[in-house]
Amino acid sequence: MPDKEFNGVINLDVRDSVPDWSPYVPPAAKEGAPNVLVVLYDDTGMATWSPYGGRVNMPTLDRLADNGLTYTQWHTTALCSPTRSCLLTGRNHTRNGIASLMESTNGFPGNSGRIPEDCATVGHILQDNGYSTFWLGKDHNVPEQDNAAGGSRKQWPLQLGFDRFYGFLGGETNQWYPDLAEDNHFIEQPYTPEEGYHLSKDLADRAIKMLRDQQASNPSKPWYMWFCPGANHAPHHAPQEYIDKYKGLFDDGYDAYREWVLARMVEKGILPEGTELTPFNPMPEEDANPADYVKPWDELSDDEKRLFARMAEVFAGFSEYTDAQVGRIIDYLEETGQLDNTVVFYCADNGASGEGSTHGSVSENKFFNNYPDDLAENLARLDDLGGPESYNHYPTGCTAAFSTPFQMFKRYSQYSGGTCDPLVIHWPKGIEAKGEIRHQYHHVTDIVPTILELAGLEMPEVYRGVEQAPLAGVSMKYSFDAADAPTQKKRQFYSMSGTRGLWQDGWKVAATHPPITGKGHFDEDEWELYHVDEDRAESKNLADQHPEKVQELVAAWFEEAEINNALPLDDRTAMEQLTLDRPTSEPTRSRYIYYPGTSAVPEGVAVSVRGRSYKIIADVDLSEGAEGVIFAHGSRFGGHALFIKDDKLHYVYNFLGIPPEQTFVSEPLTPGPHALGMEFIREGAGPYKESVGTTNLYVDDQIVASGEMRAQVGKFTLCGDGLCGGYDSADAVSRSYRAPFAFTGGKILGVAVDVSGESYLDLETEALAALARD
Numbered sequence: 001m002p003d004k005e006f007n008g009v010i011n012l013d014v015r016d017s018v019p020d021w022s023p024y025v026p027p028a029a030k031e032g033a034p035n036v037l038v039v040l041y042d043d044t045g046m047a048t049w050s051p052y053g054g055r056v057n058m059p060t061l062d063r064l065a066d067n068g069l070t071y072t073q074w075h076t077t078a079l080c081s082p083t084r085s086c087l088l089t090g091r092n093h094t095r096n097g098i099a100s101l102m103e104s105t106n107g108f109p110g111n112s113g114r115i116p117e118d119c120a121t122v123g124h125i126l127q128d129n130g131y132s133t134f135w136l137g138k139d140h141n142v143p144e145q146d147n148a149a150g151g152s153r154k155q156w157p158l159q160l161g162f163d164r165f166y167g168f169l170g171g172e173t174n175q176w177y178p179d180l181a182e183d184n185h186f187i188e189q190p191y192t193p194e195e196g197y198h199l200s201k202d203l204a205d206r207a208i209k210m211l212r213d214q215q216a217s218n219p220s221k222p223w224y225m226w227f228c229p230g231a232n233h234a235p236h237h238a239p240q241e242y243i244d245k246y247k248g249l250f251d252d253g254y255d256a257y258r259e260w261v262l263a264r265m266v267e268k269g270i271l272p273e274g275t276e277l278t279p280f281n282p283m284p285e286e287d288a289n290p291a292d293y294v295k296p297w298d299e300l301s302d303d304e305k306r307l308f309a310r311m312a313e314v315f316a317g318f319s320e321y322t323d324a325q326v327g328r329i330i331d332y333l334e335e336t337g338q339l340d341n342t343v344v345f346y347c348a349d350n351g352a353s354g355e356g357s358t359h360g361s362v363s364e365n366k367f368f369n370n371y372p373d374d375l376a377e378n379l380a381r382l383d384d385l386g387g388p389e390s391y392n393h394y395p396t397g398c399t400a401a402f403s404t405p406f407q408m409f410k411r412y413s414q415y416s417g418g419t420c421d422p423l424v425i426h427w428p429k430g431i432e433a434k435g436e437i438r439h440q441y442h443h444v445t446d447i448v449p450t451i452l453e454l455a456g457l458e459m460p461e462v463y464r465g466v467e468q469a470p471l472a473g474v475s476m477k478y479s480f481d482a483a484d485a486p487t488q489k490k491r492q493f494y495s496m497s498g499t500r501g502l503w504q505d506g507w508k509v510a511a512t513h514p515p516i517t518g519k520g521h522f523d524e525d526e527w528e529l530y531h532v533d534e535d536r537a538e539s540k541n542l543a544d545q546h547p548e549k550v551q552e553l554v555a556a557w558f559e560e561a562e563i564n565n566a567l568p569l570d571d572r573t574a575m576e577q578l579t580l581d582r583p584t585s586e587p588t589r590s591r592y593i594y595y596p597g598t599s600a601v602p603e604g605v606a607v608s609v610r611g612r613s614y615k616i617i618a619d620v621d622l623s624e625g626a627e628g629v630i631f632a633h634g635s636r637f638g639g640h641a642l643f644i645k646d647d648k649l650h651y652v653y654n655f656l657g658i659p660p661e662q663t664f665v666s667e668p669l670t671p672g673p674h675a676l677g678m679e680f681i682r683e684g685a686g687p688y689k690e691s692v693g694t695t696n697l698y699v700d701d702q703i704v705a706s707g708e709m710r711a712q713v714g715k716f717t718l719c720g721d722g723l724c725g726g727y728d729s730a731d732a733v734s735r736s737y738r739a740p741f742a743f744t745g746g747k748i749l750g751v752a753v754d755v756s757g758e759s760y761l762d763l764e765t766e767a768l769a770a771l772a773r774d
Contacts, residue, residue, distance in 0.1 A: 004023035026128075026130065027128065027129050029129060030457075033456060034342060035224070035338060036451055036454070037227065037345070038226045038227065038345045040226065040227070041232055042228075042229075042230065042232055042350075042353075043349075043350060044421065045404070046404075046422055047261045047262075047403060048319070049422055051268075051424060052265060052268070052270050053268050054261055054402070055246075055249055059323065060326050063327075065424045067426060068435075069433060070270075070423075071423040071439075073420065073439055073532075074444075075416070075443045076348070076350050076351075076419050076444045077413060077444065078494070079350055079413075079496055080140055081098050081141055082098050083349040084138075084228075084349060085097075086443075086445045087444060087447055088121045090449055090452075090472065092564045094110035096115050096119050097115055097565070098113060099111035099496070100496065102141065102171075113143045115155065118468050119469055122161070123160050125161070126161070127161045130222070132224070133162045133164075134211075134223065135162040135164070135167065136166050136167050136210075137168070137228030138233075139165075140170060145586075147602050148602055149185070156184060158183055165182065166181075166210075168719060172233045174235060174717075174720055175200065175231075175235065177388070177635065177720065178230070178730070179730070199237075200229050200325045207227055211223065211329075222455075229322045229325070234355065234392065235393065236315045236394070238321045238386045240387070243317035244317075248309075249313065253298075253300075254397040254398055255297040256297070258277055258400070259277070262404055269437050275537050278417075280400050282407045283408070284512060288514065289515075292409075293358050293396065294395075295358055303379055304359075307379060308397060311393075312394055314386035317386060330344070339428065341430075345423065345425055346423070346424045348421040348422055351416075351418045353399060355393060356393035356394050356395050357396060358397075359375075360373075360395035360398075361378075361393050362377075365657070365714070366656050369713065370714065400417075403417040405539070413495060416537075418496070418499075423442075430454070430480065431480045431481065433483065440489070441506075442476055446473035446474055446489065449473045450476045453475040473489070475488075490505060493566070495564075497516050498515050498519070500525070500557060502553050502557040502560065508530045508532050511525040512525065512528060516574055517571060517573065519571055528543050529545075529546055586605070592755075593751070594725040594751045599722075600721070600722030600730075601724075603716060607755060610691075610711075610713050615677060616631055616678050616751065616754075617676070620674055622644075624671050624745065626647075627647075628727070629643040629724065629726065629727050629728045629742065629743055631723075631725060632728035632733050634717060635730065636733065637654075638654060638657060638715075639653075639721065641732075642678060642751075643734075643737065644676075648668055649699060650736065652733060652736065654733050655710055661736075662695075664706070666699050675700050677697075678695060678697050679695070689713055690713060691710065692710050693711070694706065694709070695708075725751050726748050727742040727743065
């Protein structure tokens with residue numbers, strides 16, 4: 001709010017004084033300022049969706065594309081958190097302090113994990129200039145230590161200029177049992193999958209409710225809404241009827257899909273005639289990450305083909321179902337007369353995801369616990385894919401297919417497979433062209449300048465007393481009704497986990513450096529050169545033919561790196577990054593106390609029993625018929641719980657969701673005060689580094705059950721299903737009860753978890769989990 005001088009009259013008596021309201025009235029939006037809806041999907045290659053020629057039907061997106069503009073050279077940072085930071089501020093991701101994952105910060109300005117005050121957000125600018133602001137769905141710009149009930153709220157959405165928030169703070173979440181926060185606090189999901197719950201549907205319901213509330217009270221105000229569904233990030237979850245729509249549509253395999261979709265992309269004008277496919281595995285063998293390898297379709301067994309085709313079907317159903325929920329928002333806007341002056345940006349945050357690795361997974365947490373998937377087990381669960389019993393992700397073959405025709409995928413910022421993403425812009429009042437394609441080169445940093453121009457605003461030079469960093473992007477408005485207008489963007493730099501690239505005036509250099517490998521020796525990187533204006537697929541390396549152009553663009557990269565805090569480069573392995581010493585607000589301790597009636601504690605700040613001996617002891621006072629959960633952490637895909645059922649104490653350790661559950665049960669309990677608990681004594685490691693040892697179940701000072709047990713060394717969940725006292729949140733740890741199975745019939749005084757024993761930690765397994773969150 002600009003400072004205004006008070007021009008009234010102040011005397012002793014208010015009746016003799018003259019008020020002046022002008023310094024205290026918030027600014028109003030400019031007359032006719034449009035509403036803005038940004039729909040941001042996750043992990044989606046450009047060859048995925050129907051407007052681009054892909055096999056995944058997106059009726060809502062088709063509708064918007066048919067009446068709007070489809071962009072073919074819109075780029076992102078190649079990873080989620082960094083891209084989302086650009087959409088928040090309009091500056092490059094390293095200038096925002098978010099060079100990579102929120103879990104891989106390294107203490108340098110470009111990778112601190114905290115957006116600096118000289119990068120004001122679009123939320124703040126619009127909010128301060130008469131807009132209502134809403135954020136729904138994924139965040140993943142909150143540092144892990146702040147993702148907690150007692151953590152700092154400075155990086156939460158409401159503190160970044162948003163009036164309302166409803167969604168999840170981490171990198172992914174279970175779509176059937178999500179980890180939810182509303183405004184500044186955590187909440188439980190409103191109803192169950194059996195009652196029709198799915199996160200995409202819930203987010204659309206909440207979005208419409210927020211808009212209805214705003215229109216009921218302040219219909220003259222324009223609004224900005226950032227709608228970020230969990231799709232298309234793993235786990236791929238969708239209602240069965242949407243999965244069934246794609247039955248058999250991917251049976252021809254991902255090799256055939258690439259050929260088929262390239263022809264469609266050329267036919268639709270997305271790519272020019274003569275565009276060639278790049279190889280499945282283009283990186284030099286000495287540089288390639290083995291987990292990113294694509295196994296040719298004709299080398300797969302029949303069972304693998306059946307499994308991978310089904311995984312693609314589930315992914316497609318997930319994407320279309322979420323598009324249908326976006327369609328409900330669009331229908332609401334049309335029914336209420338708001339669509340005509342609403343600018344819709346429908347896009348994705350990075351290329352298709354390769355985190356499913358070569359073989360895919362029906363339980364992603366196995367991969368992040370260094371535990372192998374079993375093909376026979378996966379096939380036995382084929383019909384579970386997409387439902388609450390699965391936590392699935394497709395293989396890298398599907399990743400490469402949905403990234404056609406480009407090299408590589410998510411994380412590889414030097415190639416368009418990681419950065420070139422779908423974007424459709426729809427604005428009936430402001431765009432005369434309908435159903436046209438735009439080939440101007442643009443980047444995610446261009447969205448904020450576009451929104452500000454459409455709203456008649458500018459990023460201030462000084463905001464809240466802090467001199468602001470200039471916007472990195474350019475407005476795209478010039479392209480709305482000028483198909484042949486030359487690209488106004490002149491240069492864009494890329495940097496991600498050791499990968500580097502730079503586009504300038506239609507040319508691009510790309511360092512052949514693999515991400516997160518610890519290769520180092522950046523001064524020895526080879527630079528490839530592509531004339532993107534003539535070779536959209538980046539299939540022809542022209543470095544030998546134009547060495548002077550390579551030198552020019554590499555020098556430009558270093559100029560941008562200096563401006564945007566991109567140095568030092570960090571390609572250290574996930575394990576090395578995870579074990580960096582980072583300051584936290586809580587000291588490490590060996591004994592944790594939890595009380596009933598508190599919100600679930602996120603895994604990032606909860607006690608870690610992974611890879612170590614531990615004890616859980618609860619002080620309780622039982623009445624006749626007492627039952628329910630005393631302690632629970634995790635879900636059916638990995639977790640443990642201490643509970644009373646049928647008058648008996650139970651401890652269940654659900655190891656990666658692999659049946660049978662490891663269960664220890666007491667004799668019937670008597671009413672009165674008791675110390676109930678268990679201990680796990682770690683005695684070594686199993687063949688896949690899992691902990692093995694002995695578990696004892698205690699009632700008071702007596703061992704009432706004992707036996708061998710194996711325990712995880714990786715996280716129970718990447719997001720959600722936190723530690724609970726007196727109930728089990730979200731997805732139940734054990735099939736012996738239905739969540740929340742709240743404790744009744746007595747009182748829990750407190751639950752202590754002791755981890756003072758010697759610990760063993762498999763850092764490689766921890767690192768795999770950290771990298772999956774984006």
